[in-house]
Amino acid sequence: MEVTAGSDAVQDLLPLVFAAPNEALTQAEAVLRRRPTPLHASVAHQVIGIWQRDFGDTRLALRHLRRARDWAARAGSADREADVLATLGVALVHSGRTRQGLDALGRGVRRGTGHTRARVLFRRAYAWWVLGHHKEALEDVRRAVPVLRHAGDVIWTARALTLRATVHLALGAVERAEADFASAEDLWAVTDQEHDKADAVESRGLAAFRSGDVPAALRLLDEAEERYAKLGTPTFMLSIRRCEVLMAAGLAAEALAEADTAIAELDSIGGQSTRKAELLLAAARAARQADDPATATARAELAVRLFAGQRRTWWEAQARLVLIGARHAAGKGSGKLVADAAAVAGTLAGLGAPAAPEAFLLAGRIALDLGRPADAEPYLAVAARSRHNGPPLARMTGWAAQALRARAAGSTRGVLEACRRGLDVLDDHRMTLGASELRARATAQGAELAALAQQAALRSGGPRRLLVWSERWRATALSAPPTRPPADPELLSHMTAYREIAARAEEARMEGRPVPALEREQRRLERAIRSRTLHMRGEAHGDDARFDAGRLLERLGDGVRLVELAVVDGRVQVLLCGQGRVRRFGAGLLAAAEAEAEHVQAGLRRLAHPGAQARLPVVEAAGRRLEELLLGPAAAHLGEGPVVIVPPGRLHRVPWALLPSLRERVVSVSPSASSWLRARETRPPRGGRKVLVRGPGLATGGAEVTRLAARYSGATVLEHGEASVPRVLAELDGAGLAHIAAHGTFRTDGPMFSSLRMADGPLIVHDFERLGRSPYRIILSCCDTARFATVGADELLGLVTALLPLGTAGVVACSAPVNDAAVVPLMLALHEGLAAGLPLPEALRDARAALPPDPLHRATGWAFTAFGAA
Template sequence: MVFAAPNDAVARAEEVLGTDPPPLHASVAHQVIGIWQRDWGDMRIALRHLRRARDLAARAESAEREADVLGTLGVALVHAGRTRQGLAAFERGVGRGSGHTRARVLYRRAYAWWVLGHHREALEDVRKAIPVLRQADDVIWTARALTLRATVHLALGAVERADADFTAAEALWDTTGQEHDKADAVESRGLAAFRSGDVPVALRLLDEAEERYAKLGTPTFMLNIRRCEVLMAAGLAPEALAEADAAIGVLDGIGGQSTRKAELLLGAARAARLSGDPHTAIARADLAVRLFAAQRRGWWETHARLVLIEARVAAGRGSGRLVADAAAVADRLAAFGAPAAPEASLLAGRIALGLGWTADAERHLAVAARSRHGGPPLARVTGWAAQALSARAAGSGRGVLEACRRGLDVLDDHRMTLGASELRARATEQGAELAALAQQASLARGGPRRLLEWSERWRATVLSAPPTRPPADPALLSGMTAYREIAARAEEARRDGRPVPALEREQRRLEREVRSRTLHIRGADPGGGDRFEPERLLRRLGDDVRLLELAVVDGRVHVLLCARGRVRRWAAGLLVDAEREAEYIQAGLRRLAHPGAEGRLPVVEAAGARLEELLFGPAVGQLGSGPVVVVPPGRLHRVPWALLPSLRERVLNVSPSASSWLRARETAPPPGGRHVLVRGPGLATGGAEVPELVDRYGTAVVLEHADARVPRVLEELDGAALAHIAAHGAFRADSPLFSSLRMADGPLIVHDFERLDRSPYRIILSSCDTARFASVGADELLGLVTALLPLGTAGVVASSAPVNDAAVVPLMLALHKGLSAGLSLAEALRDARAALPGDAVHQATGWAFTAFGAA
């Protein structure tokens, strides 16, 4: 019963022990309690019960019973870090048992070998056990053995063999009532999906396994370990670190398995390194190395040493000793047959390159590059990165660009299997090095046009194709409705000054549920998205429009000016200086949103002139007098572009990439020309522009008061020609896809917009912070505006800073006046700024708004 109904089994065992049972029965009862404590409780208590079970079996003079208990005890000793004692218990158990019992002990020893990282020994034992278990018609233990063999195959990178064993085991589990084993099978299938490169399915299966374990009331630390691995591959390293650290805390609190603690520490070290925290990574990895060494787990210890070296390099500690250490780790991993061996060779090559040891670097990189032609996507990317670095060391610019192209093609295909915009965006981080290498090679040997191509190759890729529309999942839809209701109640309580901790906890829980289900969405088949063609861009720009793409190479901004059939390049300032100046300006605009800060206006204007010099450099003299399109990197999304002196009186569009500007430019407006005006609750001005706009657009759909509810708003927005939304905006830096606009029934979030078949052709967001983004991945932005652009919206007007609500009203009325006269959003916004009063509040309000896209 212990793996079918664990808590019931323990209760029954305690009942048996309360009846003064004979030694044989008491041995079984103590073994059950020992298993429960071993897997979900205190290892010291587990060992006490299992040793008692062994002694009682000996008193009962049952060799088979004693062999069975010795198998269970061996697993517990290994998990407690007492490897030598555990293996001795197995040896005795195999010798004491026969037939069917001996096969069960061999299965348990195979499991222990897997925990220790001795995969060949594990396969040998489990292969001996399976025929005997099948012959005895022992369905449960046969299924366990097949699941274990599949898991060992996965550790060795043999995904197809693992799939065959998982399929066979699953068919057997369907005939049993072993609920915990069934949950473990679901968890294992999640691991198999991950190893084959299917991150959404892996996340879904691991979440399903967690639900099953929760119903049984049993914690499972192996699930935490596996989910950390998947989260890191999905670009969610901070979440993986939080999960690992939380699980370590729980494990320490109950005195749980030492082996699992070491594995969790290894996961935490990897996650910390990927999160940009090398010092935490070093501390976690160093402790993991020591624990694995004490547990005699060489396979695991070697993996932990790899992470430790990576973290030391990230902390700036590159040295010849680390080259030797990384090479030794690569050799050991290769001897183990571990799929991570190419990563270690790549690391050794990188360190050697940094030291100028070209011959050593090329030798290690050549080994790592072998992985580029086979295996999961991320393993192939490792190989192509090694090939690109090897080509650079050899002075072959063409070889660098070819390797980068091939590697990014692999990541493109992988990225398109991800349905969630967040996962697509975060996945680009895995191609950041390849994109940077290609840009460096283009700058050194290619012309401006080639640098433009590579600047576009890995910029704003999440906008290259529409996100996969969320399925009509009743659980997802009901979760979003519940989230909206709780968020509305929490907001109402805050306004009334009532306590909200319980509501906030429930809101966070529902957020996790909605986000989790969204991450499960699978993408389309590989090959989505358009390839960027400079010639097509130059044709579209014509003679008047100038597009400035700001590419960042080695920390410096390079201006690529596209106009009149040519691409020219100028070097500008350092990106870090521009970011600092942009934040200073943002602080000034926040002050200017309130009356009484007029003295800050000259200071902010002077900062705008300094920022322009950093961003445009000599190119500022080449802008001509026509419209300008600025394509900034993601890290400059907070720049209020209209504040820059050369852009203040221009028709100005901003776009995350030249490709997205092209698509917006070529997007046709929908038939019918339907206008939608939405007014949310709680605005200081009450959305005063909306009633006047009703008069301007006599046939517009007007949604306000009780009509401004999310389902109705989404229904009317779908396919509209123009939408104006006056509603409080809230940007969520911690979870950008929960950035929202407040409606009558709660927040309208980015996830809601992604359910639209086609978002409005033009949309105006007249509230604060609606153009704020989270910069993630290599060069991606997540937020309200970037959710709209790939869904059919050709133009958005939104603010990147807090604004004065009263000053927004005349700006919006003037903007719509221009639209009614047939102007584009950018043209109408320029004229609207010019029509505002000349005081500081109105000027700052005008600068805060930007026209995104091309409509």
């Protein structure tokens, strides 16, 4: 649009600043260069002020808006002056000058008439919302909406409805908010206000989050970001809202990174002080959830100072809540801290803030830690009221408070009932998430309830009860396959492009060429793939049947022992299941076992190279120490038969075959007893189709594949160019047995992008999750295929765990670097056992025994683990 000197055309710049902000800025500057009339100069300066207020430097915004006010006064238009005063008032509030801003808005209300006055009321309502004065915001917007509607002002009516919905959300009135958002969306559909439309999509994302739909919230916020990007405008409010959703999804570290990046960008342009305070609060919350109390304290202290200076009581109370929580997490506790938490809780309750129960829970928790149950009880009682209504995480807060009340009263039954009800709430919420990563990470919200239940079960003295509660919140993300959309062309396109870029980058690295551009594109595609998967809403309902210890003992039979390692208050409790009963043995500290496991991994890495024989006694000694820490006296009661180990997530890299009492045994590992039962009861597919895959770049050339192809005359062999990801996936789907010899890469920074190297690029975890049914048995013969990321309460993300919910009953994989040449005889011996009808764990035990007794081959055998039950 080209602006002429006409009055209507210049006035059109005001709606244009929210439709095409950068175009409006350019044309407003052009108006000022043409010696405009006072009226036109006022509009042009106001447009520039709005742009600078929302997307640039607030100091420049104030300068232009004051000029706009002065030109409006010269023009002699009371309504023009009222309109500018409203814009100036909002800018002053955003710059932290709250009193001046409200004064300007008040003058605007008094100066304006009719339709203009309604627009000013809307902007004062917006300022009240920014300040956290929700009652006043609703009153002003209530007065504005009928006038705007009567005037037929579609744009401002839609803005007012969007604002009213946002205020309703802040007060927890989700249904009212959704009704207003729907009405506003109908109005936006008939306008060309692209920036306002993007803001409406963002607001719908917030509403979806408040109603408990995290995937929809992530999808809508991503859509809003794409719209803002097309307009070239910053997205600070979007970052604040995304941080909130990311934290609810268990992605606290990502939320912290996003908030800190937005703060730096805001500081670089001299942006709004109000937004900076809100971003600091988001960063503090994220750091607190990420168990970084020092960062949480620093961010929260600064946020408190800014909010106090801006006279934003509602926001200041939120920041103080995070600050007190961070100090408590850092080990500080005192009567004053209890009083501070109670004061914040009272303030939040008085303001109708949904965070009030969380504050009461914190006050009660601190009092309990100080040994003052009588002081804690009234706070916990108030917090517990939220357990019956509201969004899932609010009800979780209520059940946590109820569990703490029961523990203080000495009621084991009360603790377990509250924990059960709370985890049921989180189960329902978790199953709305389609992505396995989100399901796994969301379990962190239930970690406290699970720990309280385990402590109560341990105190009650019943090993079977402790087993049941150990299973209640272990490896729950594996209880159902991830949701897979029937067709998502965009996701498939991203994954194809990702493989191509990753393959080109790998080739360039091998040739010694720089790859920064390829790596940037690879990271971009990873973000796109991950975003598409996180948007998926859950469809599966998981395993409805609760864990039954009696059924487990029945399926174990007489000879098999299942050893579940529960960790209670940092110490390993060994639950030995077999012969119709569950026995408990105390073992060592988890932290000591983790440290010893790292020493073992380092030793195995050394032994993978010839000439490191001297390290063998050191590794064997570490294995003995590990056994003492992990099994303790239970090692003497394992019997003679097979052993199933169910370790906590943080111990899944332990090479269990190295432990002295397990070296000659049939040993398998499972993420949970429930997973082992499902694997045990999984039936092999008809036909028993066999697939052998050889990836590129192996030191031995995947020598075992050629020899296995001769043994399995009817097997499908994929190598060279045929070992492409699409072909491999097609053959793996529903196979009876698959053997993949390919370089494995574990991604600590993104476990879902852990991969096996194929001819056309990486085969990643996301690819495996697209299988209709993964192979009944699968052998991964190269390094790092059995490495996992531990997330959530006790969940694992990696190649192996992607297969288990999809129909795989048994996996052999490697948890440490190994010597490729030494792997070949191990794999050939393993397949000999399978050909003789042995299950994977037994075949692996016999394969180890068949290897030469030198340190290199012994270390290779120890590095491989059998997972599952087949």
